[in-house]
Amino acid sequence: MTDCLFCRIVAGEIPATLVAETDRVIAFRDITPKAPVHVLVVPKTHVANVTEAAAQIPDVLAEMVAVAQQVADAECGGEFRLVFNSGEAAGQSVFHAHAHVMGGKHLAWEDA
Known part of the structure; x- marks a missing residue:
């Protein structure tokens, strides 16, 4: 998808600070942490949201969670919050499925 920000990051057209990568998933730092x-943990295959990922690429969705754990193990003692926003009203601004791995401090529910 040529107009998708995350597809362009996956393709290497837009720079990102990569943290982890597999054949099917990339992880990079959020620009507004x-x-x-x-x-952010992103499938290399374009799907609009986590529900589409679960229906169309469930094995990649599982891999996204495994990569999230690897990032958390390396950067925040293995403890983390994993957030998927699905839809504009829920805060999704890029309509390519992605998970937010957040940690490094005690996170209150209000931080979500």
Whole structure:
């Protein structure tokens, strides 16, 4: 998808600070972090949201969670919040499925 920000990051057209990568998933730092550790985990396949990912690429969704754990193990003692926003009203601004890995401090519910 040529107009998708995350597809362009996956393609290497837009720079990002990569944290982890597999054949099917990339993880990079959020440009507006909400916690000391704030990394986005993104499937390389374009799907609009987590529900589509679960229906169309469930094995990649599971891999996204595994990569999230790897990031958390490396950067915040293995403890983290994993957030998927699905839809504009829920805060999704890029309509390519992605998980927010947040940690590095005690996160109150209000930090979500």
